[in-house]
Amino acid sequence: MHRFYIDIRRDKSDRLLQGIERVTPALEKAMAGEELSYDDGIQLMREENLFLLGAAADSLRKKNSGNTVTFVCSYYLNYTNICAASCPLCAFYRKGQEADAYTLTIEQLLARARIAVNDLGATELHIVGGFHPKLGLDYYERMIISIKKEFPHVCIKALTPAEIFFISKLTRNSVKEVLSRLKDSGLDALPGGGAEIFHEQSRNLIVRGKCSGEEWLDTARQAHEIGLRSNCTMLFGHIEKPEHIVDHIIRIRELNKDTNGFTTFIPLKFSLENTELEQKHMIQRESPSTYDLRVIAVSRILLSDVLNNISVYWIALGKKLAQVALHYGGNDLVGTAFSEEIFKATGKHNVTSTEELINLINEINRQPAQRDTFFNVLRRF
Ligand code: SF4
Structure with missing residues (x-):
């Protein structure tokens, strides 16, 4: 017992x-x-x-994970904010005409990768962006090949299942073809974004122009089948019902039983500011902390024995609540997330350092450890 x-x-x-x-x-x-x-x-x-x-x-x-709290030294490269979709949950996307719409060239991406690796010591590049309607598969291949050529030991964790699915439709290649070509270029892993909430009742009100929950899961499955591991996420604290939370976590659990391809589950608290959901008064305020902790605890309990890692996304929760969440089932603080743009667009404070993450963990009497993308411990402090 x-x-x-x-x-x-x-x-x-x-x-x-x-x-x-x-x-x-x-x-x-x-x-x-x-x-x-x-x-x-x-x-x-x-x-x-x-x-x-x-x-x-x-x-x-x-x-499952003992007293260690891990984090990865990661740098975020958001290669474009131009997006063919227009999700009501999103404050990040632009349509292309706006003054602040951008798409980074391969040279610009490389320049940022140099800052990430040489100046900041990042071991992981987390590369995500909008659904750009004009970028071909060759752009993504060149991006990965160029970075790998200069930084062969850096882990490239790029393109969520939602982006992969979009690129597949845009370029008329199968999902498998897109994944295989990117893997051959040097792609190491996939981030877990775009999952949002799988249940259609909520999903159809918070996304517009994005793959369905089933399509997201199928794309993740295909990635795992060719040996690419990935994160998985769930966006909560918007219009979902408790049933949708449970449905989402169980669908992740069932897929992971088949593939064992997920590295961590990251419940993402929804950020309201500057979104269409805020502008149209569909949501009045962000979820209370008690709800956030409940979702993290239920995630741990439902996934226990199938997935060891529950990551606490400090950018969305705030650093102090993140510390509490580490007592509600969390064992990982995601990472340094240098240069994050997506939550920043909703007004979230997103700046930290390795030292600060170590302090946050020490303050709650747990053992800090820097990990790689696949949860291998690199350094203990
Ligand atoms: S959430 Fe992603 S797909 Fe949706 S509008 Fe924003 S960038 Fe585009």
């Missing part, structure tokens, strides 16, 4: 646990190492006692 389970039963006299007459059956199942169903997930999303939910998630975190 798991220690957490025993503690709940034994410590009823504990001041923090007083008044708890019942432990949700879903939590009991989770702590006994059983797989949770969709209905169990709904029960967790409705669990009245957030503290208990968090304690269960924290206990599973400890079991």
